[in-house]
Amino acid sequence: MSRSHGGTSAFERLRARLDEGSDACEECGFVDDAGEWEAVTTGATVEYRRECPSCGTERVRRYRL
Numbered sequence: 001m002s003r004s005h006g007g008t009s010a011f012e013r014l015r016a017r018l019d020e021g022s023d024a025c026e027e028c029g030f031v032d033d034a035g036e037w038e039a040v041t042t043g044a045t046v047e048y049r050r051e052c053p054s055c056g057t058e059r060v061r062r063y064r065l
């Protein structure tokens, strides 16, 4: 990556990675196109949470910053 950092935060990079993944619920297979990951920082890590509107299963992805 030779471009300057230019305001692309670690959060944005992680979110972009999440958005590339499947939106299908792991439990019921519902595809939530309009859903968004909710970011929660806990010091050295960030959690992204997303709740399936169909079955209510909460998915969590956790990354180190």
Ligand SMILES: [Zn+2]
Pocket (backbone or CB within 6 Å): 025, 026, 027, 028, 029, 030, 052, 053, 054, 055, 056, 057
């Ligand atoms: Zn579901």
